[in-house]
Amino acid sequence: YADRKVDGSVKRTENRPLANGEVQANEALSLFSLHILAAFFLVLMLNWQTMALSVVALLLxxxxxxxxxxxHLPQVVLGAAFGWAIPMGFMAVMETVPAYGWWLFVANLCWTVAYDTMYAMVDRDDDIKIGVKSTAVLFGRYDVTMIVALQACMLAILLGVGQMIDxxxxxxxxxxxSALLFYRHYQFIKGRTREGCFTAFIENHQVxxxxxxxxxxxxxLA
Incomplete structure (x- = not known):
């Protein structure tokens, strides 16, 4: 809904339902409201601490x-939105978020920024023309280097988490x-082609x- 007026100017998104008129704006808002209502009833089944964290999730x-x-950092906000399920999950089950739970959140944040930057690289030329910001635009010629650094940070944090949980x-x-899969992604994105970057983005689910x-x-085994 937020991008309904810009999606038509981006090659990858020009055929999205709102952009091509297949779905109307009021229909999208109705569906969004239904989702929020369903989520609200679900969170009522959990403890009050998780309910409090859900407010942050909604804002993100x-x-x-x-x-x-x-x-230029929408990917960071996306990573926080995706990753906020981690402290919420710990709070719902354990009624606290241990240190390694927050480290998992940071690892997920690094991973999300890395793979969504790949995604943003697909649209970068179009985004620059229409004035849309992203980490792909911000990183510029250092985009691949930054993605590799973020992936390395993710793996380093997960290595540390492994020590914490024995x-x-x-x-x-x-x-x-996962490191080998990241190397495969590097092979796809180093040429900065739309097809290569999109393939690398899609394959992140394998990690x-x-x-x-x-x-x-x-x-x-335990």
Whole structure:
């Protein structure tokens, strides 16, 4: 909804339902309201601490789409919005957020900024023309370097988290495989082509899957 007037000027998004008129603005707002209402009823089932954290989640999710008009760091806000589920999950189950929970949040933030910068690289030429801001525009010719640095930070933090939770070998194997996947992403993005950057962005789900499987195997063996 927030991008309905700019999506038509971007090659990747020109056929989105709101941009091409397939869906009307009032229909999108109605669906958004329904989602918020459903989320509100769900959070009422949790403790008050998680309810308090959900207010932050709502503010992050609602403000993110507008950030590209005011800052070159909308990817950071997106990372915070996605990652806020981590402290909320800990609070809902443990009624506290341990130190490694916050480190997981930071790791997820680094990862999100990295892969969403790949995504922004796809649209960078169009974004510059229409005045939309992003980390891809901000980083400029250092975009690939910054992505690699963010990926390295993510892996370093997860390595430290593994020490905090006394993780076993499947977890660390998952991190090694993730590093190899990141190297594969580098091969796609180093040429800065639209197709390569988009492919690297899409393949990031494999990293999340590998780490999840590593954790599941670790707890299964335990």
């Amino acid at each position: 999710a609602a403000s993110y789409p507008f950030m590209k008009r005011y800052t 993780a076993s070998w499947p977890y660390y194997v998952a991190l090694v495989i 999340g899957l590998v780490i999840t499987l590593g954790l599941l195997l670790q707890y299964w």
